[in-house]
Every structure is written in C-alpha cells, then in structure tokens.
Amino acid sequence: MTKDTSRRRGPERRRQDIADLVLHAGSLTAADLAERFDVSLMTIHRDLDELERQGIVRKHRGGVTAQPSGVFESNVAxxxxxxxxxxxxxxxxxxxxxxxxxxxxxxxxxxxxxxxxxxxxxxxxxxxxxxxxxxxxxxxxxxxxxxxxxxxxxxxxxxxxxxxxxxxxxxxxxxxxxxxxxxxxxxxxxxxxxxxxxxxxxxxxxxxxxxxxxxxxxxxxxxxxxxxxxxxxxxxxxxxxxxxxxxxxxxxxxxxxxxxxx
Missing domain, CATH: 3.40.50.10470 (Translation initiation factor eif-2b; domain 2)
Structure with a gap:
C-alpha cells in the first residue's frame, strides 16, 4: 500500500483518513494500515479503538471492518x-x-x-x-x-x-x-x-x-x-x-x- 502523510497532520486527521479507507474497502488489516500511514501497530490499534468507540468501525482479530454484525450497525457512509x-x-x-x-x-x-x-x-x-x-x-x-x-x-x-x-x-x-x-x-x-x-x-x-x-x-x-x-x-x-x-x-x-x- 502507498504510504500516507497523515501522520504529519496529527492523529485526528489520520483517524479520519483511516475511517474513509475502511468505509470504502469494507475491511482492512491493522498491519496494512500501519504500513499505509507509516506508524506503529500500537498507534494504529489506538486509532482503531477510538474509531470503534465512536461507532464508525468495529475491530476484529488482526484488523477492522465497517461491515455490520449482529450487534454493530454500519456507519451510514x-x-x-x-x-x-x-x-x-x-x-x-x-x-x-x-x-x-x-x-x-x-x-x-x-x-x-x-x-x-x-x-x-x-x-x-x-x-x-x-x-x-x-x-x-x-x-x-x-x-x-x-x-x-x-x-x-x-x-x-x-x-x-x-x-x-x-x-x-x-x-x-x-x-x-x-x-x-x-x-x-x-x-x-x-x-x-x-x-x-x-x-x-x-x-x-x-x-x-x-x-x-x-x-x-x-x-x-x-x-x-x-x-x-x-x-x-x-x-x-x-x-x-x-x-x-x-x-x-x-x-x-x-x-x-x-x-x-x-
């Protein structure tokens, strides 16, 4: 994946960019996102935790998805x-x-x-x-x-x-x-x-x-x-x-x- 420069724009912009990517792709791995945004896996997991708290995405083992589950309604986007x-x-x-x-x-x-x-x-x-x-x-x-x-x-x-x-x-x-x-x-x-x-x-x-x-x-x-x-x-x-x-x-x-x- 092409590396993104969002890290230099702060965590809020990076999280918005992560959300946009996941909403478009449906699901992605944490490793792919870490490479894309040139940050550590720990940083990506913190970002995903915050996006999950907001109800935008849901985490699963090794990655994240915007797709619905029995307890998660997908974001309107x-x-x-x-x-x-x-x-x-x-x-x-x-x-x-x-x-x-x-x-x-x-x-x-x-x-x-x-x-x-x-x-x-x-x-x-x-x-x-x-x-x-x-x-x-x-x-x-x-x-x-x-x-x-x-x-x-x-x-x-x-x-x-x-x-x-x-x-x-x-x-x-x-x-x-x-x-x-x-x-x-x-x-x-x-x-x-x-x-x-x-x-x-x-x-x-x-x-x-x-x-x-x-x-x-x-x-x-x-x-x-x-x-x-x-x-x-x-x-x-x-x-x-x-x-x-x-x-x-x-x-x-x-x-x-x-x-x-x-």
Missing part, C-alpha cells in the same frame, strides 16, 4: 454505498404504492432514501422523516410538504432519534410507512440498536399501512433486538436475488411479499 442496485429496484417497486395526496413516513434507512428520490414526481405529497439526508433532498421541493422529525442528532446514522423523536411520531397518523431493518429471520425483523428499534416501532404504530424494504443480503440473518414480527407489515418488498430458502420462510410465516426485479 458505508451503507450508502452498499447494495445500490438492489435498493434502487426495491425503491422503484415501493414508489408504485405512493399516490398524490398521501402522507408518507420514511425511516433513516438508505433504502428509504432511494425511495425518497423517487417521490419528487408524485405530488402533492406529505413526507415525514427523521433522516437528515432525506430532509436535505426534499427540502426544496415545492409540491412536497416536508415534516422533519426532531430529536437527538446521531452522526452515525445521520438522523434524529430518542424520546423526542418517538413522541413526535406518536402525534401523527400517516397513510404509508416505509422502513428497513438490518436482518430478517424466523418471521421477525431485527436491528442491532435499541434506540433505532423504538423509533421504527413508533413509525409502524403511526401508519395505516406499513411496508418493509429489505435487500437479499439481510435475509436469514439476526441481530441483537427483535423489532417486530414480519406479520406487522402489510407488505415486504425484497429484490429478486432473494434465495428460495428465504422466500419459503416468508410463505411459512404467511408474509405478503413482492419481488423487485433488478
């Missing part, structure tokens, strides 16, 4: 670049459910963001979300009434969470709610973080109809917290690379689903 074609296909399918005049709620998933990009032509529309990226995307659309859900800003997810967010959702009633989760298995949707779970549950309670947007990489996986049974959703939209085992599990649990063609 990593998720924005993952499974793009699948998310676009799912979003295209989901957009067909939206009609002018509706009130639509979107969670802070990058799949819901792909849907937000397709709502611009379906107006007039009311869109409610806690995802800052979606808020910025829709803020200048004159025919969309945008409602931003407040709360505590969380840089890992680039969204607003916490009690204030849950309370704001509880005061609303929407026609359609679109959410995604980190994992689906055994008739349940899962997520790694309790603070995210409470917001997603509140969104589902506020909706007349709710739709789960899930790409095939999240099937047959579990995470720390159960969000809701899949039966809580009126529809699950998954891309057509979902395997037969996952689809048979949907059938077993009597889950209504549609396949989005990639």
């Amino acid at each position: 990593f998720r924005m670049n993952a499974m793009g074609p699948a998310k676009d296909a799912i979003a295209e399918k989901a957009a067909a459910l939206v009609e002018p005049g509706m009130a639509v709620m979107l969670d802070d998933s990058t799949t819901a963001l792909a849907l937000a990009r397709r709502l611009i032509g379906i107006t007039p529309l009311t869109v409610i979300t806690n995802f800052l990226e979606a808020i910025n995307l829709l803020a200048r659309e004159r025919d969309i009434r945008l409602m931003a859900l407040g709360g505590d800003y969380d840089p890992l997810h680039d969204s607003f969470l916490g009690v204030s967010c849950v309370d704001a959702i509880g005061a609303l009633n929407v026609d359609l709610c679109f959410v995604s989760t980190s994992a689906v298995s055994g008739g349940f949707a899962y997520h790694q973080e309790q603070r995210i779970v409470s917001v997603k549950r509140a969104m589902l309670e506020a909706a007349v109809r709710s739709v789960l947007l899930i790409d095939h990489s999240k099937l047959n996986r579990v995470a720390l917290h159960r969000v809701v049974p899949l039966s809580a959703f009126d529809l699950v939209i998954v891309d057509d690379e979902a395997g037969p085992q996952a689809l048979s599990e949907f059938d077993e649990h009597k889950v209504t689903y549609e396949l989005a063609e990639m």
Whole structure:
C-alpha cells in the first residue's frame, strides 16, 4: 500500500483518513494500515479503538471492518454505498404504492432514501422523516410538504432519534410507512440498536399501512433486538436475488411479499 502523510497532520486527521479507507474497502488489516500511514501497530490499534468507540468501525482479530454484525450497525457512509442496485429496484417497486395526496413516513434507512428520490414526481405529497439526508433532498421541493422529525442528532446514522423523536411520531397518523431493518429471520425483523428499534416501532404504530424494504443480503440473518414480527407489515418488498430458502420462510410465516426485479 502507498504510504500516507497523515501522520504529519496529527492523529485526528489520520483517524479520519483511516475511517474513509475502511468505509470504502469494507475491511482492512491493522498491519496494512500501519504500513499505509507509516506508524506503529500500537498507534494504529489506538486509532482503531477510538474509531470503534465512536461507532464508525468495529475491530476484529488482526484488523477492522465497517461491515455490520449482529450487534454493530454500519456507519451510514458505508451503507450508502452498499447494495445500490438492489435498493434502487426495491425503491422503484415501493414508489408504485405512493399516490398524490398521501402522507408518507420514511425511516433513516438508505433504502428509504432511494425511495425518497423517487417521490419528487408524485405530488402533492406529505413526507415525514427523521433522516437528515432525506430532509436535505426534499427540502426544496415545492409540491412536497416536508415534516422533519426532531430529536437527538446521531452522526452515525445521520438522523434524529430518542424520546423526542418517538413522541413526535406518536402525534401523527400517516397513510404509508416505509422502513428497513438490518436482518430478517424466523418471521421477525431485527436491528442491532435499541434506540433505532423504538423509533421504527413508533413509525409502524403511526401508519395505516406499513411496508418493509429489505435487500437479499439481510435475509436469514439476526441481530441483537427483535423489532417486530414480519406479520406487522402489510407488505415486504425484497429484490429478486432473494434465495428460495428465504422466500419459503416468508410463505411459512404467511408474509405478503413482492419481488423487485433488478
């Protein structure tokens, strides 16, 4: 690997550069990073410890990764670049459910963001979300009434969470709610973080109809917290690379689903 000059710019700049590399590559070894930044392994491990504390990456034996686990949700920058074609296909399918005049709620998933990009032509529309990226995307659309859900800003997810967010959702009633989760298995949707779970549950309670947007990489996986049974959703939209085992599990649990063609 080409050596970097970030060491001369201080540890904060080096850690940002390490984070950028890991988020782009998905995973790297500590030895590769030490060589790249021309610092000791001990220094790299201190940097990785701090990035892990911030929730940007997670360490594993001999290296570091930005990829999710059962207890670790990937940074939004990593998720924005993952499974793009699948998310676009799912979003295209989901957009067909939206009609002018509706009130639509979107969670802070990058799949819901792909849907937000397709709502611009379906107006007039009311869109409610806690995802800052979606808020910025829709803020200048004159025919969309945008409602931003407040709360505590969380840089890992680039969204607003916490009690204030849950309370704001509880005061609303929407026609359609679109959410995604980190994992689906055994008739349940899962997520790694309790603070995210409470917001997603509140969104589902506020909706007349709710739709789960899930790409095939999240099937047959579990995470720390159960969000809701899949039966809580009126529809699950998954891309057509979902395997037969996952689809048979949907059938077993009597889950209504549609396949989005990639």
